Amino acid sequence: MGKKNLISVLEKISLYIFIFIFISCSSGSSEPEIDDGNGNNDNENEIVYPVSELNNYSSINKKTSWYRTNKSFDELYDVSSSRYRGFEKDDNGDINLFINGTYDQNKENCCYYWNDLGQYLFTDLDGDGTKDLWAYYWKAPWPTNATGLHLYAGNLASYENYDLQTGLTQVRKNVFSDFDNDGKSEVMLFSSGYDAPPFPGDSLAFFDVLSKKYKYLSDDIGYFHGGATGDINNDGFEDIVAYSGGSVVIPVHPVYYQNDGSGNFTLKNDIFLNFDDSDNYYTVELFDIDNDGFLDLFLGSGGVLLVIKNENGTFDRSKGINIQTDNNLEVMDIDFFDFDNDNIKEVLVMNNLSGYNGHSLNLYKFSFQSNSQITSSYFDETKFEGNNSWIKWIHIFDYDKDGDLDIVGDGLFGDINNKKIYWKNENGKFNRIISN
Numbered sequence: 001m002g003k004k005n006l007i008s009v010l011e012k013i014s015l016y017i018f019i020f021i022f023i024s025c026s027s028g029s030s031e032p033e034i035d036d037g038n039g040n041n042d043n044e045n046e047i048v049y050p051v052s053e054l055n056n057y058s059s060i061n062k063k064t065s066w067y068r069t070n071k072s073f074d075e076l077y078d079v080s081s082s083r084y085r086g087f088e089k090d091d092n093g094d095i096n097l098f099i100n101g102t103y104d105q106n107k108e109n110c111c112y113y114w115n116d117l118g119q120y121l122f123t124d125l126d127g128d129g130t131k132d133l134w135a136y137y138w139k140a141p142w143p144t145n146a147t148g149l150h151l152y153a154g155n156l157a158s159y160e161n162y163d164l165q166t167g168l169t170q171v172r173k174n175v176f177s178d179f180d181n182d183g184k185s186e187v188m189l190f191s192s193g194y195d196a197p198p199f200p201g202d203s204l205a206f207f208d209v210l211s212k213k214y215k216y217l218s219d220d221i222g223y224f225h226g227g228a229t230g231d232i233n234n235d236g237f238e239d240i241v242a243y244s245g246g247s248v249v250i251p252v253h254p255v256y257y258q259n260d261g262s263g264n265f266t267l268k269n270d271i272f273l274n275f276d277d278s279d280n281y282y283t284v285e286l287f288d289i290d291n292d293g294f295l296d297l298f299l300g301s302g303g304v305l306l307v308i309k310n311e312n313g314t315f316d317r318s319k320g321i322n323i324q325t326d327n328n329l330e331v332m333d334i335d336f337f338d339f340d341n342d343n344i345k346e347v348l349v350m351n352n353l354s355g356y357n358g359h360s361l362n363l364y365k366f367s368f369q370s371n372s373q374i375t376s377s378y379f380d381e382t383k384f385e386g387n388n389s390w391i392k393w394i395h396i397f398d399y400d401k402d403g404d405l406d407i408v409g410d411g412l413f414g415d416i417n418n419k420k421i422y423w424k425n426e427n428g429k430f431n432r433i434i435s436n
Helices: 003-028 052-053 065-074
Strands: 085-087 095-097 112-115 120-125 132-139 149-153 161-167 171-177 188-193 203-207 213-222 224-230 240-243 251-258 265-267 283-287 295-300 305-309 314-316 321-324 329-337 346-353 358-367 371-372 384-385 390-397 406-414 419-425 429-435
Touching: 052 390, 065 120, 065 224, 065 283, 065 329, 065 390, 095 171, 112 346, 171 224, 188 224, 203 224, 213 240, 213 251, 213 265, 240 283, 265 371, 283 329, 305 329, 321 358, 329 358, 329 390, 346 390, 358 390
Parallel strands: 224 283
Antiparallel strands: 085 095, 085 112, 112 132, 120 132, 132 149, 149 161, 171 188, 188 203, 203 213, 224 240, 240 251, 251 265, 283 295, 295 305, 295 329, 305 321, 329 346, 346 358, 358 371, 358 384, 390 406, 406 419, 419 429
């Protein structure tokens, strides 16, 4: 090969290499995603919140009832339109599934009816690979000072395959915990007891699905609308926190049961500092919001969300951060999710409006140094007025099965009962969908 031909070949090879590098760089790179600090990204369509995002939580947060319960959801079970919508006593006094016709909810000693205010847990509870149903029923007529009835159905294909037991009087909240570290979930129950003056309260209890037995925690009787479980003292075991409020005969106060790792609990309310009987809270959650490895305490009431930092296993009320929501709002449920992809979880709050006349969502960018409301950056509609229409719970899961996470309403009540409400994830924005 001549010298000129060799140079020509080398020039061509160099040109091809240059073109290849140029094309590769041009097609394989893009402008970085820029966050303006308000949750708005220039490349906003890249925010999709895939289902795998639920795995992106710290180890301490994964050992909370909030995480365990939320992680178990991938669909809702409509108890009210199923064969499990109610139970009644026959002439022999036996309790049977109510299947046909209608029943008189006011007929004394007749019926147990589904609790519109509660959760229905629909997941694989016993580890056999099939979904089970957990539901809790109140006694009719309401209110009544009678123990409620739980349903545990391990095989929904059969009408007869269910376990029915009495337990607490009025269960307001059901969550999953693993108190004995065996990898199996127990159902933790928070009950208010008889829902009429003097509001005598009830004990706490949890239900072991495998043994089908209750364990009652009766060292502190309270009017419990809510509570949470998690490892408060970082000993590796899940503890219990609840709040007693609204009773005529029981002082308002927080409650803490410490777990020894075997599902045995000791009452240790001295971890709460500077609380008094004016602090009336119904909604309780545990979450490490500042990523310091300790679970912080979230308490909700009318117009206020209180966040108290965990200081080596204690909660000092005087150091808590009050987020003023709206005097017309009652905090019902609290969720945690990284909406703006900055690796810091935001706080999502479901409220009911004063007089139960509607519901609303609030989203907060929170830290113990500062916080701001950023609801409108992510939700198209946030406040909905209506006659006695409110939502007790919200969950984060892929409701519409399109591969990303949605915000789903549960425990719908009033004129939205028997409807389906969720906020559909559309490229990082959440649009409200309501259907029958």
